[in-house]
Amino acid sequence: MLRCGIILLFLSAFLATPATALAQPVAPDTQAQIAALQQAVDANKAAASAAQSAGDNAWMLVSAALVLFMTAPGLVLFYGGLVRRKNILATMMQSFAMMGLITVLWAVVGYSLAFGAGNRYSFDLSDIPVIGAIFGHLVVSLNMSPFIGGFEHAFLRGVSLAPNPNYGGTIPEQTFMVYQLMFAIITPALITGAFAERVKFSSMAVFLCLWSLVVYCPLAHMIWGVGGILNTAGGRWPVLDFAGGTVVHISSGVSALVCALYLGKRVGYPHENMTPHSMVLSFIGAAMLWVGWFGFNAGSALSAGPLATSAFVNTQFAAASAAIGWVVAEWLQNGKPTALGAISGAVAGLATITQASGFVQPMSALLIGLIAGVVCSFMVFNVKKFFGYDDSLDAFGVHGVGGTMGALLTGLLASGAINAVFGKNAAGQPNPTGAIDGNWHQFLNQSVGAGIGWVLAIVGTLLLLVLVDKTMGMRVSAADEVQGLDLSQHNEEGYDLNS
Numbered sequence: 001m002l003r004c005g006i007i008l009l010f011l012s013a014f015l016a017t018p019a020t021a022l023a024q025p026v027a028p029d030t031q032a033q034i035a036a037l038q039q040a041v042d043a044n045k046a047a048a049s050a051a052q053s054a055g056d057n058a059w060m061l062v063s064a065a066l067v068l069f070m071t072a073p074g075l076v077l078f079y080g081g082l083v084r085r086k087n088i089l090a091t092m093m094q095s096f097a098m099m100g101l102i103t104v105l106w107a108v109v110g111y112s113l114a115f116g117a118g119n120r121y122s123f124d125l126s127d128i129p130v131i132g133a134i135f136g137h138l139v140v141s142l143n144m145s146p147f148i149g150g151f152e153h154a155f156l157r158g159v160s161l162a163p164n165p166n167y168g169g170t171i172p173e174q175t176f177m178v179y180q181l182m183f184a185i186i187t188p189a190l191i192t193g194a195f196a197e198r199v200k201f202s203s204m205a206v207f208l209c210l211w212s213l214v215v216y217c218p219l220a221h222m223i224w225g226v227g228g229i230l231n232t233a234g235g236r237w238p239v240l241d242f243a244g245g246t247v248v249h250i251s252s253g254v255s256a257l258v259c260a261l262y263l264g265k266r267v268g269y270p271h272e273n274m275t276p277h278s279m280v281l282s283f284i285g286a287a288m289l290w291v292g293w294f295g296f297n298a299g300s301a302l303s304a305g306p307l308a309t310s311a312f313v314n315t316q317f318a319a320a321s322a323a324i325g326w327v328v329a330e331w332l333q334n335g336k337p338t339a340l341g342a343i344s345g346a347v348a349g350l351a352t353i354t355q356a357s358g359f360v361q362p363m364s365a366l367l368i369g370l371i372a373g374v375v376c377s378f379m380v381f382n383v384k385k386f387f388g389y390d391d392s393l394d395a396f397g398v399h400g401v402g403g404t405m406g407a408l409l410t411g412l413l414a415s416g417a418i419n420a421v422f423g424k425n426a427a428g429q430p431n432p433t434g435a436i437d438g439n440w441h442q443f444l445n446q447s448v449g450a451g452i453g454w455v456l457a458i459v460g461t462l463l464l465l466v467l468v469d470k471t472m473g474m475r476v477s478a479a480d481e482v483q484g485l486d487l488s489q490h491n492e493e494g495y496d497l498n499s
Contacts, residue, residue: 052303053163056170059304060179066295067182071189072096074292077285078343079193080494082393085277086484087197088494094192094204101209102185110184111177112153113217115167115225118145146229146236148218166226168302179299180220187216187248193393194256198266198481199474201489207468215255215460219453220247230449232421239449240414240421240433240442242311243300245355245406246453253351253400254457256391262465263474265390267481279339286343290319293350297357310418311357315350318357318369322349325373333381341377344398348376351402352409359414359421359433368409372402404450411435411446 072095080092102110120143144150153159156177164173188208195204222228223241230239241247266274276282297315301308326345327337352372353365360368379397391397416422416430416437423431432439468474475481480488487493 053170056168056303056305057172057175059308060168060171060175060299060302063295063299064175064179064182066292067179067186067299068099070289070292070296071099071182071186074285074288075186075189077281078289078347079196079282079285079393081278081281081283081285082193082276083196084274084484085495086486086493088277088486089492090201090485090489091192091196092494093201093490094196095189097201097205098185098189098208101205102188102212103181105209105212106177106181106184107156109151109154110212110217111156111159111180112151113149113213114180114184114220115177116149116151116153116221118143118148118221118225118227119150120145145227147222149221149225170303176302183244183248183296184212184216184220187244187252188212190248190252190395190399191256191259193395194260194391195263195474196392197485198263198392198476200472200476201485203468203472203474206472207464207474210464210468211255211461214464215251215456216247219251219456222452223247223449230445230452237445237448238422238442239407239445240359240410241355241407241449242358242410242419243297243354245352245403245410246449249351249354249399249403250407250450250453251457253396253398253403254454255461256395257389257400258458258461259465260389260391260396262462262469265388266392267478269390270388276340283339283343286347290346290350293319293354296350297354301358307358307419313362314353314357314360314365317362317365318349318353318372319346320349321366321369322346322352322373322376325349325370326377327373329374329377330381333377344380344394345373345377348372348398348402351399352376352406355403355406356410356413359410359419361413361415361418364413364415364436368406368413371409372405375405376401404454407446407450407453408443411443414442 076092076095079095080088083091156174159173159177161172161174163169163171164176167173167176188211191208191211192204222235223230223239223246225231227234229236230241232238232240239246268274293315294312298308298312301311323342323345326341326348330341331337349369349372353368356365356368376398379401380394384391384394384397412435414434414436416433419433420430422433422439425431430437432442434442465474476485476488
């Protein structure tokens, strides 16, 4: 018994010792170690966040340069080679001029109109005698924020080097601003392909500057701007437009058709030979457009993450399948594949995938490109010939038609597995995005967005054409057109064959 008592006493003392030790306060040295460890964790998080911001910013600056590269030298060479020799410099100047004019316009007011918050205006109509007598005190309020931004960022006021959470939370807002500027530059430049070889340089400059403010900025705000009526974050009709299928290609392509119809045909069209004077220049330009388009689409992810990879892959796949589709269709119809068909098909595929690039699977991108190549070639070879309009460089047949198809196909093929733009459910699964996910309503939203783009482009372009034509005159004289715009508008020639 005595032995058992001693053993029990020993065990009790042994077991009680850790509890007593645990009850004691933590030593000061241990507390300091815990605090230092927390500081190290916080420092690592800050370093990781800074590294992500630096990486995203670097990618976005490169993407901005790539998009500008699309205008010059890409579009400059592409369009320049497609016109006749006597108009090459004039055609190049039209695109190059946009790089200067739209940059200044964007800094002064364009960015604010596209990405500002917008304003609400109130009008007191009681002071009008008739209205006051009938209705008494009457105040009408007009909220413009769903349709166009305000002037809070005029002259880039408030556009700093700090991120704007609404437009890319890891990059400076100035990076976002300059990236979007490159889109604003190339969009009106695309329109020049419709009226190549017959428009005054001065009138072209005024018209496209006004067009940028009246058509481009409102459409960009409606789809991409905070509070826009077509914005995916709370808009009345949320439209999926990853990189500008509606904002860029529908607006420019449809406006191009309006310009072609309003201005009429070139002197001698379609009876005179108006084939491209240098397919080599156009081929080089198209290749540059293809490369630059990676910045156009993948850059629209606004970060260097997996979504940029998806858009990059889809861009490549659609361009490749569209080039094949156009060449095969042309081969079957005309008997031979041409270099012009190949590069036109690639550009058509790039224009069509723009809207869907950050929303669809790679196999869907291949399908979209193939459809684009076949349909756009049909528009250029058959529809344009049937109606007889002179869309000089097929801006409508490629960009207008391609952009519209891209908008609708995005509604069908967008996948939440690629981009959960509408959030996730309670189980953590992406909510349906396009019809392929079961969200057929998105096809309706895409149709509404494309329709608004068409209407705004048609009405805005026509009004501006009439305004500029009546005040300045849009077309050059028949004599100047026959001489060539290089000499008649700029007093120089692209090729001096006598030297």
